[in-house]
Amino acid sequence: MNHRHFKLFKPYGYLSQFQTNAKHEINKKFLGELHDFPEGTMAIGRLDKDSEGLLLLTTDGKVSFDITSSKTDKEYYVQVDGEITPDAISQLQNGVTISHKSETYFTKPCKAFILETHPDFPERTKKIRDERHGKSTWISITINEGKFRQVRKMTAVVGFPTLRLVRIRVGSITLDGLEMGSAKEIANPLS
Template identity: 85%
Template sequence: MKHHHFKLFKPYGYLSQFQTNARHEVNKKFLGELYDFPEGTMAIGRLDKDSEGLLLLTTDGKVSYEITSSKTDKEYYVQVDGEITNEAITLLEQGVVISHQSETYTTKPCKVFQLNEIPDFPERVKKIRDERHGKTTWISITINEGKFRQVRKMTAQVGFPTLRLVRIRVGTISLKGLEMGEVKELDDVT
């Protein structure tokens, strides 16, 4: 059986799944609305409804397991509330304590730096806010783990809540060349 692999620029507001039987999610937006994926396609990892960016999909469970393991880097561009400090960046890099499944968890050391320019992403459907509400900073965070809402919890823990989160890279595959909502089939995703 030939497996299929895809990369998708997930828009804000979409769930990283194809359908649901849950009543409270009847009016939600799902990945199947963006593209006619082959049967058996699964998202490799997830991006929550409020997050955007690169989402890999495959029909190969082994590939999905390999990419979600801690061997694969995931890079995010994160717009945070306020002018981030060097101290906060250092804390993020060293690992911070977050809550995960009713327990505390210390994140693994990661790469973090402030971006010199605002990334050129499409305007988000739901406006974030404007400069009247104070300054914001864009940072890059590269992690190789993925606890539920981890990056959001990390930035909040150091006093700079996440306003916008866009995954730009998983391993060697990047968001480059994709428009918001666009899907491209790939030969391989590992």
């Protein structure tokens, strides 16, 4: 079988799935509204409804399994509330304790640093508060794990809650060349 692979710039407000049977999600937005994907396409990992950015999709379950493993780095640009401190960045780099499935979990060490310039992302459909409400900082966080809402929990634990989260890279695949809401067919991400 010839499998197909895609990269998508997931906008804010969309669920990383194609349909649901849950009554509480009946009026939600799904990936199939953005692009006509072939039957059997699945999201590789997820971005929650409030997160944006690079989402890989495939018709090959093995590719999905390999990319969601801890072998693959995922990089996020994160706008946090306030002017983040060097100490908070150091805590993120060394790992922090977050809650996961009613238990505590210590995150693996990761790459984290303050971005020198603000990324040039399109305006989000739901406005983020502006400078009148206080300063914010853009940082980069690269992890190779992916617990539920992990990056948001990590920044909150160090005292700088996430305002906007955009995944920009999975392995060597980046958002480059995509406009928000668009998808592009790519070669096998593992080759």
